[in-house]
Amino acid sequence: MSDIAEGRMSFSLSYGDCDMVGIAYFDIYYRWMERTYTGWLYSHGLRSGQIREDLGVLIAGVSSGCDYHAPATVFDELTCQAGLARMSTSSYRIEFGFTRDDQPITTGQMTFACRTPEWAKAPVPDRLAELLGTLPVRQVSV
Amino acid sequence: MSDIAEGRMSFSLSYGDCDMVGIAYFDIYYRWMERTYTGWLYSHGLRSGQIREDLGVLIAGVSSGCDYHAPATVFDELTCQAGLARMSTSSYRIEFGFTRDDQPITTGQMTFACRTPEWAKAPVPDRLAELLGTLPVRQVSV
Amino acid sequence: MSDIAEGRMSFSLSYGDCDMVGIAYFDIYYRWMERTYTGWLYSHGLRSGQIREDLGVLIAGVSSGCDYHAPATVFDELTCQAGLARMSTSSYRIEFGFTRDDQPITTGQMTFACRTPEWAKAPVPDRLAELLGTLPVRQVSV
Amino acid sequence: MSDIAEGRMSFSLSYGDCDMVGIAYFDIYYRWMERTYTGWLYSHGLRSGQIREDLGVLIAGVSSGCDYHAPATVFDELTCQAGLARMSTSSYRIEFGFTRDDQPITTGQMTFACRTPEWAKAPVPDRLAELLGTLPVRQVSV
Numbered sequence: 001m002s003d004i005a006e007g008r009m010s011f012s013l014s015y016g017d018c019d020m021v022g023i024a025y026f027d028i029y030y031r032w033m034e035r036t037y038t039g040w041l042y043s044h045g046l047r048s049g050q051i052r053e054d055l056g057v058l059i060a061g062v063s064s065g066c067d068y069h070a071p072a073t074v075f076d077e078l079t080c081q082a083g084l085a086r087m088s089t090s091s092y093r094i095e096f097g098f099t100r101d102d103q104p105i106t107t108g109q110m111t112f113a114c115r116t117p118e119w120a121k122a123p124v125p126d127r128l129a130e131l132l133g134t135l136p137v138r139q140v141s142v
Numbered sequence: 143m144s145d146i147a148e149g150r151m152s153f154s155l156s157y158g159d160c161d162m163v164g165i166a167y168f169d170i171y172y173r174w175m176e177r178t179y180t181g182w183l184y185s186h187g188l189r190s191g192q193i194r195e196d197l198g199v200l201i202a203g204v205s206s207g208c209d210y211h212a213p214a215t216v217f218d219e220l221t222c223q224a225g226l227a228r229m230s231t232s233s234y235r236i237e238f239g240f241t242r243d244d245q246p247i248t249t250g251q252m253t254f255a256c257r258t259p260e261w262a263k264a265p266v267p268d269r270l271a272e273l274l275g276t277l278p279v280r281q282v283s284v
Numbered sequence: 285m286s287d288i289a290e291g292r293m294s295f296s297l298s299y300g301d302c303d304m305v306g307i308a309y310f311d312i313y314y315r316w317m318e319r320t321y322t323g324w325l326y327s328h329g330l331r332s333g334q335i336r337e338d339l340g341v342l343i344a345g346v347s348s349g350c351d352y353h354a355p356a357t358v359f360d361e362l363t364c365q366a367g368l369a370r371m372s373t374s375s376y377r378i379e380f381g382f383t384r385d386d387q388p389i390t391t392g393q394m395t396f397a398c399r400t401p402e403w404a405k406a407p408v409p410d411r412l413a414e415l416l417g418t419l420p421v422r423q424v425s426v
Numbered sequence: 427m428s429d430i431a432e433g434r435m436s437f438s439l440s441y442g443d444c445d446m447v448g449i450a451y452f453d454i455y456y457r458w459m460e461r462t463y464t465g466w467l468y469s470h471g472l473r474s475g476q477i478r479e480d481l482g483v484l485i486a487g488v489s490s491g492c493d494y495h496a497p498a499t500v501f502d503e504l505t506c507q508a509g510l511a512r513m514s515t516s517s518y519r520i521e522f523g524f525t526r527d528d529q530p531i532t533t534g535q536m537t538f539a540c541r542t543p544e545w546a547k548a549p550v551p552d553r554l555a556e557l558l559g560t561l562p563v564r565q566v567s568v
Contacts, residue, residue, distance in 0.1 A: 014319040015333060016453065018446045020191050020500060025442055026203050026252075027172035034168070035298040042359050049162050049299060049358065061168050065207030074333065074446060075326050110168075156461040157475060158309055162302045162358060169300065177440040184501050191441060191500065216304060216475065217468050304475050310460070310487050310536075314453035333446050345452050349491030394452075 007040040007082035007135050013074050023071040030064060033096045033108050036080045044131050055125040058115040062091070066108040076100050083138030087129070090114045090121040095138040149182040149224035149277050155216050165213040172206060175238045175250050178222045186273050197267040200257040204233070208250040218242050225280030229271070232256045232263040237280040291324040291366035291419050297358050307355040314348060317380045317392050320364045328415050339409040342399040346375070350392040360384050367422030371413065374398045374405040379422040433466040433508035433561050439500050449497040456490060459522045459534050462506045470557050481551040484541040488517070492534040502526050509564030513555070516540045516547040521564040 002010045011032065019025040038048045051059045072078060078098050085095035096108040114122040124132070144152045153174065161167040180190045193201045214220060220240050227237035238250040256264040266274070286294045295316065303309040322332045335343045356362060362382050369379035380392040398406040408416070428436045437458065445451040464474045477485045498504060504524050511521035522534040540548040550558070 012319075012323060014315070015322055015445050015447075016315045016318050016451055019441050020444045020446060020448045021441075022446050026176070026206055027169050027442065030169035030172060031298070031300045034300050035296075038299055039296060039359075047359070061210055063207065063209045064168055065205065067205045068203055071202075075323075075331070154461075154465060156457070157303050157305075157464055158311065158457045158460050160304045161299050162304060162306050163299075164304045167300055173440070173442045176442050177438075180441055181438060181501075189501070217465075217473070310490055311453050311456035314456060318452070345494055347491065347493045348452055349489065351489045352487055 002079075004036070004039045005043040007036065008079060009036045009039065010077060010079045013072055013076050013078065015074055018074045023073050024076075026066070026068065029066050029096070029098060029106050029108050032078075032080050032098070033064070033082075033094075033110055036082050036096060037094055037110060040082055041131075046128065046131070051128075052117070055128060057122045057125055058117060058119075059112050060115055061110060062113045063111045064109065066106050068106050069104045070100075072098075072100060072105050078105060082135055084132050084135040085109060085138050086111075087124065087132060089123050092124060092132055094132075094135070097138065144221075146178070146181045147185040149178065150221060151178045151181065152219060152221045155214055155218050155220065157216055160216045165215050166218075168208070168210065171208050171238070171240060171248050171250050174220075174222050174240070175206070175224075175236075175252055178224050178238060179236055179252060182224055183273075188270065188273070193270075194259070197270060199264045199267055200259060200261075201254050202257055203252060204255045205253045206251065208248055210248050211246045212242075214240075214242060214247050220247060224277055226274050226277040227251060227280050228253075229266065229274060231265050234266060234274055236274075236277070239280065286363075288320070288323045289327040291320065292363060293320045293323065294361060294363045297356055297360050297362065299358055302358045307357050308360075310350070310352065313350050313380075313382060313390050313392050316362075316364050316382070317348070317366075317378075317394055320366050320380060321378055321394060324366055325415075330412065330415070335412075336401070339412060341406040341409055342401060342403075343396050344399055345394060346397045347395045348393065350390050352390050353388045354384075356382075356384060356389050362389060366419055368416050368419040369393060369422050370395075371408065371416060373407050376408060376416055378416075378419070381422065428505075430462070430465045431469040433462060434505060435462045435465065436503060436505045439498055439502050439504065441500055444500045449499050450502075452492070452494065455492050455522070455524060455532050455534050458504075458506050458524070459490070459508075459520075459536055462508050462522060463520055463536060466508055467557075472554065472557070477554075478543070481554060483548045483551055484543060484545075485538050486541055487536060488539045489537045490535065492532050494532050495530045496526075498524075498526060498531050504531060508561055510558050510561040511535060511564050512537075513550065513558060515549050518550060518558055520558075520561070523564065 017028045083095045086093040091113040093111040098106040116122045159170045225237045228235040233255040235253040240248040301312045367379045370377040375397040377395040382390040400406045443454045509521045512519040517539040519537040524532040542548045
């Protein structure tokens with residue numbers, strides 16, 4: 001089910017992902033979101049750590065968040081699907097749907113803003129905007 | 143400046159907290175939020191992993207989030223101050239203000255809901271509600 | 285190349301795996317070792333967190349270690365292959381060879397000891413010993 | 427008990443440090459070792475990520491390891507004390523003793539080698555060697 005070029009990654013929860021109560025620790029979703037998002041960009045030739053060099057703008061993370069719908073536990077197989085939740089001229093929000101057997105577990109989001117090196121608002125670069133447009137459109141709940 | 147009994151913790155960013163771009167990785171704030179929140183509860187005699195045994199209700203994390211205001215880098219000294227952002231009969235939201243020299247860096251939140259073992263809404267236990275009431279009242283922006 | 289049933293897992297390094305210097309942070313190998321080892325056990329029907337219930341002995345981690353041969357950076361694809369480095373009557377050591385395009389990057393190890401609930405030495409349970417015997421035999425360098 | 431200028435740091439274990447079995451996850455010691463070591467260097471004016479710029483040599487991590495003596499659990503207060511376990515002309519090993527109420531919990535080590543930019547062996551820079559000499563001398567067991 002993993003197809004990183006489509007913004008999708010599957011993984012199994014390990015002991016290191018889970019806390020004493022036996023469920024996935026609340027912050028592990030953020031790390032998988034980053035892995036999915038930057039892996040997806042990379043699969044299309046963009047390195048999120050080099051956007052300034054490659055596309056001439058800074059892209060700053062302005063917010064992140066998760067809604068937890070159901071707990072997950074060690075060895076559960078989760079799929080994380082990135083979607084485009086919002087795009088304006090200078091910012092965009094990616095939603096991440098984590099599911100287990102197609103049941104929603106967690107919905108996350110990361111929001112980014114484009115800035116000039118002088119920190120003024122900058123438009124989302126065309127190449128990036130076009131790529132973002134290929135993601136499924138999602139309604140984010142966070 | 144650390145005084146965990148007042149919901150406050152100070153710490154220095156380590157290399158392990160920072161990413162390739164040289165700034166604090168976006169998910170490290172979540173781990174410090176948990177450390178501050180559960181450490182604060184513990185300093186008042188409550189273990190968040192044993193709330194059911196101690197207070198008779200389940201407390202589920204329903205959402206978390208961060209707004210990133212300014213970047214922080216390795217060896218920066220940050221202070222995390224917990225505050226009460228919202229309390230209803232069966233849920234509450236803790237806000238976390240991360241500052242460096244009193245300048246805002248990141249504002250985070252964790253929202254919890256109280257449930258019976260059968261997963262019906264349950265009131266926030268009196269002992270916990272009273273303790274939450276001792277936190278500074280904050281307006282959360284996430 | 286991933287085949288967890290043979291103790292092998294492949295993964296790409298994310299930004300969260302790398303530090304400010306741009307290379308994989310030294311502790312991330314440990315998390316991938318655990319993921320590979322416990323995932324391999326699980327693929328053969330054993331949950332490392334339930335060994336006492338399932339096999340009647342405690343298995344304690346007594347040491348871990350890594351030798352770093354060459355740096356790895358973000359988006360590198362690494363393969364982690366578990367091997368059996370040593371087995372005595374009451375303990376065993378798993379070696380983990382991390383490679384990139386078959387070049388050695390890091391060699392890790394985890395050593396476990398079997399104990400009775402009273403903490404006396406206990407033999408490695410037959411079922412586990414048999415399973416360990418299916419791993420490739422490795423010479424660990426740590 | 428924390429005095430980072432003497433290579434010592436105290437901390438409480440959080441839920442995020444502990445695994446499903448309820449004890450400190452085996453890799454968390456590595457992160458505290460780095461925090462103690464680089465914080466100690468920084469308290470003496472050295473940034474481990476800028477050693478090349480500041481002292482003219484590369485310092486590569488060549489190995490790390492931990493011996494686990496006794497388990498620790500959430501809210502335990504641990505102290506990590508760095509010591510000098512070995513120093514040769516071009517490499518050195520730092521030992522880290524983790525204790526709880528002066529009882530040994532875990533002993534860790536990190537070993538570093540000095541290299542020229544062309545990756546030949548280089549002597550440990552005088553300033554660093556002198557600083558390392560101020561750490562307590564330890565016998566490492568890993």
